[in-house]
Amino acid sequence: MPFALPSSLGRLGLLASVVLLPVSLFAQGQSAPVRGLVRAASGGPLEYVSLTLHRATDSVAVKTEFSDSQGAYLLLAPPGRYVVSGALVGYGRTWTQAFELPAEGLSLPALELAATAATSLKGVTVTAQKEQFERLPDRTVVNVEGTPLSAGNTMLDVLGRAPGVTVGGNDNLALRGKSGLLILVDGKRVPLIGTELADYLRALPAEQVRSVELITNPPAKYDAQGGAGIIAINLKKDQRLGTNGSVNTSYGRGQYGKFTSGFSLNHRQKNINLFATYSYADRQSFQRLNFSRTYFQDGGQVRSRSLLYNDTRGHLQSHTWRTGFDYTLSKNTQLGVAVSGLSSRVPSQGANTGQFLDPAWVPTTHFTSDNYRNLRTPNQTANLSVRHRFTPDSLGTPELSADFDYGHYGTYRDLDLFTSYDLPSVLKTRLIGDQNGQLSIWSGKADYIRPLRHHLRLEAGVKISRVNSDNDVLFLQDKDGTLVVDPRSTNQFHYDEDIRAGYATLSHTRPGLTLTAGLRGEQTAVEGRQTVGNASFTRNYFQLFPNLSLERTLSPAHTLSLTFSRRIDRPTYNAQLNPFRSYIDAVSYRSGNPNLWPQTSLVAELTHTFKQKLVTGMSYTRTSRPIVGVSRLDADGLVVATFENLSAQHYYAFTFTAPLKPTKWLNLYANAEVFYIYFDGQLTDGSRPAAARPAAIFSSNASVTLGKGWTLDLNGNYHTPERYAFERVKSFGQLAAGVQKGLGSHTSLRFNVTDIFYTAPLRSTATYVPLQETFRNRQDSRVATLAFNYRFGNDKVAPSRKRATSAEDEKRRAGNVQ
Numbered sequence: 001m002p003f004a005l006p007s008s009l010g011r012l013g014l015l016a017s018v019v020l021l022p023v024s025l026f027a028q029g030q031s032a033p034v035r036g037l038v039r040a041a042s043g044g045p046l047e048y049v050s051l052t053l054h055r056a057t058d059s060v061a062v063k064t065e066f067s068d069s070q071g072a073y074l075l076l077a078p079p080g081r082y083v084v085s086g087a088l089v090g091y092g093r094t095w096t097q098a099f100e101l102p103a104e105g106l107s108l109p110a111l112e113l114a115a116t117a118a119t120s121l122k123g124v125t126v127t128a129q130k131e132q133f134e135r136l137p138d139r140t141v142v143n144v145e146g147t148p149l150s151a152g153n154t155m156l157d158v159l160g161r162a163p164g165v166t167v168g169g170n171d172n173l174a175l176r177g178k179s180g181l182l183i184l185v186d187g188k189r190v191p192l193i194g195t196e197l198a199d200y201l202r203a204l205p206a207e208q209v210r211s212v213e214l215i216t217n218p219p220a221k222y223d224a225q226g227g228a229g230i231i232a233i234n235l236k237k238d239q240r241l242g243t244n245g246s247v248n249t250s251y252g253r254g255q256y257g258k259f260t261s262g263f264s265l266n267h268r269q270k271n272i273n274l275f276a277t278y279s280y281a282d283r284q285s286f287q288r289l290n291f292s293r294t295y296f297q298d299g300g301q302v303r304s305r306s307l308l309y310n311d312t313r314g315h316l317q318s319h320t321w322r323t324g325f326d327y328t329l330s331k332n333t334q335l336g337v338a339v340s341g342l343s344s345r346v347p348s349q350g351a352n353t354g355q356f357l358d359p360a361w362v363p364t365t366h367f368t369s370d371n372y373r374n375l376r377t378p379n380q381t382a383n384l385s386v387r388h389r390f391t392p393d394s395l396g397t398p399e400l401s402a403d404f405d406y407g408h409y410g411t412y413r414d415l416d417l418f419t420s421y422d423l424p425s426v427l428k429t430r431l432i433g434d435q436n437g438q439l440s441i442w443s444g445k446a447d448y449i450r451p452l453r454h455h456l457r458l459e460a461g462v463k464i465s466r467v468n469s470d471n472d473v474l475f476l477q478d479k480d481g482t483l484v485v486d487p488r489s490t491n492q493f494h495y496d497e498d499i500r501a502g503y504a505t506l507s508h509t510r511p512g513l514t515l516t517a518g519l520r521g522e523q524t525a526v527e528g529r530q531t532v533g534n535a536s537f538t539r540n541y542f543q544l545f546p547n548l549s550l551e552r553t554l555s556p557a558h559t560l561s562l563t564f565s566r567r568i569d570r571p572t573y574n575a576q577l578n579p580f581r582s583y584i585d586a587v588s589y590r591s592g593n594p595n596l597w598p599q600t601s602l603v604a605e606l607t608h609t610f611k612q613k614l615v616t617g618m619s620y621t622r623t624s625r626p627i628v629g630v631s632r633l634d635a636d637g638l639v640v641a642t643f644e645n646l647s648a649q650h651y652y653a654f655t656f657t658a659p660l661k662p663t664k665w666l667n668l669y670a671n672a673e674v675f676y677i678y679f680d681g682q683l684t685d686g687s688r689p690a691a692a693r694p695a696a697i698f699s700s701n702a703s704v705t706l707g708k709g710w711t712l713d714l715n716g717n718y719h720t721p722e723r724y725a726f727e728r729v730k731s732f733g734q735l736a737a738g739v740q741k742g743l744g745s746h747t748s749l750r751f752n753v754t755d756i757f758y759t760a761p762l763r764s765t766a767t768y769v770p771l772q773e774t775f776r777n778r779q780d781s782r783v784a785t786l787a788f789n790y791r792f793g794n795d796k797v798a799p800s801r802k803r804a805t806s807a808e809d810e811k812r813r814a815g816n817v818q
Contacts, residue, residue: 036107049088059139079103081513114664182229192409208236220547245791246791288779308587351370352369372416378410404444411439445462466496467498469495495578620650622649702714702715729762
């Protein structure tokens with residue numbers, strides 16, 4: 001809902017005055033040194049280890065340096081509360097305990113890194129291995145690269161096993177039970193949801209991904225989009241010197257085969273780094289979607305019933321590529337260019353059987369359908385980035401960055417639906433559909449970071465983005481051998497969106513306390529037009545999105561943090577706003593709603609951390625005008641799956657995370673999300689949401705080092721029964737296992753089995769005034785996969801301290817690179 005700006009100027013002005021304090025008020029002060037040694041667990045010093053100083057409150061990277069030949073390092077920063085991490089290819093990432101940095105400086109105990117590689121007489125060969133799950137103060141990091149369960153899998157498979165993430169019956173992603181997520185791939189927004197987003201993630205091989213970040217309360221520098229938070233997918237980037245690369249191939253078998261293969265190349269020397277990746281996937285699958293519907297007349301009496309059985313076989317073929325370069329213009333300035341593409345084709349063939357029955361269960365209508373569909377999605381993106389670090393002063397190093405992005409997403413759908421009726425009379429119908437969708441996104445942004453006096457840090461930036469969406473769909477009916485335009489379904493829809501944003505964040509750190517206040521403002525202008533009915537709408541509104549976080553150290557073992565933010569979820573261009581029809585079978589289809597309003601959320605969370613490991617949290621979210629998926633009856637009596645706004649949504653949650661290491665060969669990660677969601681409001685037909693009940697998501701992962709190059713992973717999750725809006729969802733879950741064996745210095749073999757007991761199929765019932773709908777969705781989720789990976793080239797990482805790329809991974813993970 002747009003802010004009532006005049007009535008809120010007093011409070012907003014006060015917040016803005018706190019956040020946007022003039023820089024001139026702060027004179028310059030002194031930084032304090034952090035000294036230490038880093039060595040291998042075997043006792044020897046380690047050179048070229050990347051040591052990063054993080055703010056303890058949110059893991060933001062403040063400074064990065066390399067250790068010298070004696071393993072010594074020096075980091076300069078204003079006094080405050082910090083954590084230091086050490087990373088080196090072939091060694092597990094290691095973190096210090098949180099510490100207070102006094103004005104006179106501090107020497108830390110030696111930091112020990114445990115090797116995860118084999119050695120040979122001719123030298124040292126390494127294979128990086130991180131803990132799969134890292135719980136940080138403001139996010140959970142899932143390290144995908146090199147794990148047994150990522151082999152031959154897609155990103156949708158990986159996200160389905162991530163802590164607190166679920167994939168719903170309509171392929172909708174949710175985090176901690178909440179929908180409305182901002183999906184980023186290498187910092188760039190993916191403007192898709194639901195089935196379209198799922199198809200995109202199915203076409204993105206997990207082999208190309210380094211890590212995934214689950215951010216539930218993002219800072220002001222991120223777009224305000226995403227009331228449930230952000231899922232940031234970070235692609236791989238090789239840090240080794242010289243010419244390097246890898247080749248991978250895998251084959252999986254469920255009911256149908258799944259083949260993936262690809263390669264990566266990287267050349268790094270002096271001031272330039274060139275990279276290229278490519279992957280091809282050929283994955284066959286099935287979907288068995290069964291509906292049981294009851295239709296009601298006035299007074300709630302049963303009018304009729306229907307039973308529908310949809311069996312579809314799909315064949316995904318995709319090409320994913322990425323290429324570009326990083327160039328060091330000077331010791332303080334770097335330029336980056338990257339272009340990427342993901343082109344997929346998914347032909348599918350379905351056999352549908354349906355029958356309608358009267359209240360006494362006597363058949364009145366019976367039909368069979370052959371449904372032929374073909375979906376093509378050619379997507380391309382391009383990015384130009386510039387990073388400049390100013391001359392360091394006594395306070396630190398100011399930094400300015402700028403990014404310019406372009407993305408084009410095409411959607412081409414062909415449909416041929418042939419239906420034969422044999423009751424009450426013999427009748428044949430044919431519906432042909434042709435959809436052409438074009439989505440273009442332009443954006444530019446600049447971010448500035450400046451350490452200030454009195455333990456303050458300023459971050460500020462601006463962003464401009466423009467979206468153009470053009471959709472044209474033509475449906476033809478076969479009338480006695482003649483194709484005639486179907487006016488009910490044929491349409492054209494055009495959508496334009498402009499967003500201008502600016503933000504500022506001020507952080508203050510003193511012993512035992514860290515306070516961060518941010519404010520983001522976004523001006524949105526929207527215009528939509530559709531041919532049918534010559535309908536159009538325009539919206540122009542300005543909104544403010546405050547963000548506040550407070551962390552207090554009660555003792556060396558106990559830390560409390562409190563966060564508050566306001567966020568927004570604008571309806572997506574193609575899936576939620578676009579009124580076009582995507583037919584499921586002869587009597588049901590999906591369609592968007594151009595009359596949707598954005599939903600806005602107020603999010604508050606209190607978190608307690610015990611000994612930097614065990615994390616418990618409580619949170620509350622109130623969402624105005626929540627967007628929910630519903631089923632309606634159209635004017636022709638067909639069931640349409642669409643979206644509507646309700647009045648409000650209330651969300652209460654309790655979370656618990658326990659990363660454990662009982663022995664040096666076993667890592668355990670347990671996560672629990674218990675939540676309670678209820679809705680206010682009703683649909684225009686009088687339908688009200690189901691009565692709420694508590695629900696929970698439990699997930700765990702065990703990583704076992706077996707010795708002699710063998711590792712084993714076990715991953716499981718369980719989602720209890722849940723009531724969400726009009727739906728009652730039954731319990732579901734999955735168990736997966738994977739094993740990996742190193743074959744020499746550069747080769748690995750991985751084998752995994754997903755959804756071992758086939759417990760992932762979804763079942764739910766949705767109830768409305770005119771109908772009740774129960775469905776079961778089964779897919780080809782139980783799959784055994786064998787994967788092979790070979791790396792070649794130099795294993796030595798770049799040693800130069802002056803290269804921006806040396807800290808790039810840390811910055812992206814810590815939130816400095818959007």
